[in-house]
Amino acid sequence: MYEILLFIIVFTVIYFVYYFIFDEKIKKEKYTKISELVILCKKFNLDKKKMDYRKTLNGVAIINAFIIAFTLAIINLIPLRMEFRLLIAFVIIMVLIFTLYFAYGKYLNKKWGR
Numbered sequence: 001m002y003e004i005l006l007f008i009i010v011f012t013v014i015y016f017v018y019y020f021i022f023d024e025k026i027k028k029e030k031y032t033k034i035s036e037l038v039i040l041c042k043k044f045n046l047d048k049k050k051m052d053y054r055k056t057l058n059g060v061a062i063i064n065a066f067i068i069a070f071t072l073a074i075i076n077l078i079p080l081r082m083e084f085r086l087l088i089a090f091v092i093i094m095v096l097i098f099t100l101y102f103a104y105g106k107y108l109n110k111k112w113g114r
Contacts, residue, residue: 003073003076003077004073006069006072006073006076007070007073010065010068010069010072011065011066011068012065014064014065014068018064018065019058019061022034022057022060022061026053026054026057036057036060036064036101037053037057037060039101040060040101040104040105040108044105044108044113045109045113045114046112047112050112051108051112052112056108060104063100063101067093067096067097067100071089071093074088074089074092075089
């Protein structure tokens with residue numbers, strides 16, 4: 001029960017942090033400097049003229065918040081030494097980054113691809 005509550009709190013906090021950071025970059029028209037957006041556009045051949053940056057960055061904020069919150073909740077469940085927890089956390093983070101961003105990129109490619 002504690003891990004679920006921890007997941008919800010961390011997810012909410014991290015999501016709003018990313019949301020406000022991305023919102024400020026969009027207001028200042030610095031969205032070309034957001035590394036997640038640049039990688040998604042290059043890797044999945046997205047048409048920047050058709051894209052809605054606010055919706056795309058909202059999805060990125062949700063993915064990043066999920067990765068951090070899920071990893072933290074899973075690591076709290078494991079009763080091992082800190083070194084092993086860090087190793088497991090690194091593996092979980094890498095797997096989640098590759099799978100979630102690949103799936104999101106495929107979705108965006110269908111929506112705004114060339």
